[in-house]
Amino acid sequence: MATDPLAWLDDELAGLEALGLRRRLAxxxxxxxxxxxxxxxxxxxxxxxxxxLGLAASSLSKAVQEAVDQVGWGSGASPLVTGRGELHARLEEELAAFEKTEAALLFSSGYAANVGAIASLAGKGDVVFSDAKNHASIIDGCRVSGARIVVYPHRDASALESLLKQSREFRRRLIVTDALFSMDGDLAPLAELAELARSHEAMLMVDEAHATGVFGAAGRGVCEHLDVEDGVHIRVGTLSKALGSLGGFVAGRRSLIAWLANRARSYVFSTAPPEAMAAAGLEALRIVREExxxxxxxxxxxxxxxxxxxxxxxxxxxxxxxxxxxxxxxxxxxxxxxxxxxxxxxxxxxxxxxxxxxxxxxxxxxxxxxxxxxxxxxxxxxxxxxxxxx
Ligand SMILES: Cc1ncc(COP(=O)(O)O)c(C=O)c1O
Structure with a gap:
């Protein structure tokens, strides 16, 4: 009798159970x-x-309901085709204004923003320097990019400096880090990283997923809190955490955003999120500004x-x-x-x-x-x- 090709799954799950590592959906x-x-x-x-910030079950719902009444639910297509509506465009403008950058691009999740951004900024012949405790979405972005991945010890700017010194043969260098690390709650040494990026002509990408709305006088995140915004080229944020909604974004100069809209595969080859999600993002930004x-x-x-x-x-x-x-x-x-x-x-x-x-x-x-x-x-x-x- 033919063996079941999926039988190994039961063995693997039993193995996880025995190690106390099996997770169950709640x-x-x-x-x-x-x-x-x-x-x-x-x-x-x-x-x-x-x-x-306690926004998920708040006035965002009303903003979503009003948007659904006006424009319906599904977006129907990827943003480059017909999926990008006026609310998406407004949210991108407001995100850019909030972040004090030239432009911003809205992704359906922070995960998609990280994977799409990294893989379109680095490729074969390039090198990405990634903190050892970076989020899985950054790790996955590095993996699909095809670039050489160099993992530096957690928050260790001097180790990163030594590694950067050996990176001359690569075409481009990208340093990428969480701003606020999602498991340990500690902050990246962004001033040191910005200085290293400057002196080694590297791009610096900072993921503010857990810091947007929480850190900084205006709520822009750890880059604002540490006063290093000018030295950071690519800023990633999410609407799904402090902003109580769903979606990720990249903020930066206009050419960066145009490049991502052309090349970030998680953006180009994925249906635009519902416009109502953008309405929630707009309301959340208002609350971050006013409260x-x-x-x-x-x-x-x-x-x-x-x-x-x-x-x-x-x-x-x-x-x-x-x-x-x-x-x-x-x-x-x-x-x-x-x-x-x-x-x-x-x-x-x-x-x-x-x-x-x-x-x-x-x-x-x-x-x-x-x-x-x-x-x-x-x-x-x-x-x-x-x-x-x-
Ligand atoms: C540091 C970091 N970046 C990105 C993400 C992904 O964001 P999203 O939940 O919006 O996909 C997470 C989510 O846990 C995260 O912790």
Whole structure:
């Protein structure tokens, strides 16, 4: 009898189970807010969301409904054909104004923005320098680009400098980094990277996915916060995290955006997202502009919680942001702690390989303006009472 060609899947899944690495899909009921989420029938305080400003279940919905009433839902085609509507164009203009760049291009996700941008800026004969803890979408962009990939140690500008010195034979150089690292909550050394890019004639691309709307006086991200915007050539952001919606964008000079619209395959060969999504983005940008207290208070509360967790003996690493890791190490105790917190009404996801390197499993606490200070205290109390579990 012929063997089942997919039988290996059961063996592989059993292997993941045995290692404590198998993931299962959860189902949420109703809206997701940071203050509360109903997951698999349980009501939980949600420390797993990237909805940092508490916008996902807010007035964005009204903006979406109005847009759907006007222009319907689907876009029907890729942007270069007939998929790009007036709301997309307006959002791109407003993103460029917000980012203080000449132009911006809207992608259907931050993932698509990273893959499309990297693979159209670097290719055979070029070299990409990528931080060891960059997001998977950056890694995938590097892989499909066909360029030589050089991974430099996490946030290590002097190691990068040595590697750049050996890169003369390549046609073009691209340095790419997360601005705010999604698992550890730490910041890239952008001033040093900008200086290295300048002195080695390299392009510098910074992914502000977790920082857009949160960092910087105007909410533009870590580049603004560290005052290095002029030294960064390609800025990537998402509408899907602090901006509470969906979609990614690249901002920069006009020629960069024109090149991406011609060459970024994830843009050219993919249907434009619904215009209603652009309406949500426009409303979110308005809130980011008009309600700076959201990001200010979020970062203040994050700093207080970090201090408290450190005093309680947790390893919060180098976090400087609203993302606070509790690094445990092995996946099993990490998942045990996550499960015990869940029993007590807190959703604090355990992150294990392959999302983080072996031995660096952690609980990722993601804070939102929508959390009350009391909820943060209650989480810290529950975690302290559970220290014996791990
Ligand atoms: C650093 C970083 N870049 C890009 C992305 C992808 O963004 P999106 O969720 O909009 O696809 C993520 C998402 O987790 C991320 O953490």
């Amino acid at each position: 189902t949420r009921a109703g809206p997701q807010t940071a203050a509360e989420i109903v997951l698999d029938g349980r009501r939980l305080v949600n420390f797993s969301s990237n909805d940092y 700076p207290h959201r990001r200010i208070e979020l970062l203040q509360r994050a700093a207080s919680l970090r201090d408290r967790l450190q005093r309680d003996g947790w390893n919060v690493g180098e976090s400087q942001s609203q993302i606070i890791p509790l690094t445990i190490g092995d996946p099993q105790p990490t998942m045990q702690l996550s499960a015990a917190l869940r029993e007590r009404g807190f959703l604090a996801p355990g992150i294990r390989p392959p999302s983080v390197p072996e031995g660096e499993s952690l609980l990722r606490l993601s804070l939102s303006y929508a959390h009350s200070p009391e909820q943060l205290e209650q989480l810290a109390d529950a975690a302290r009472n559970l220290r014996r579990v791990i």
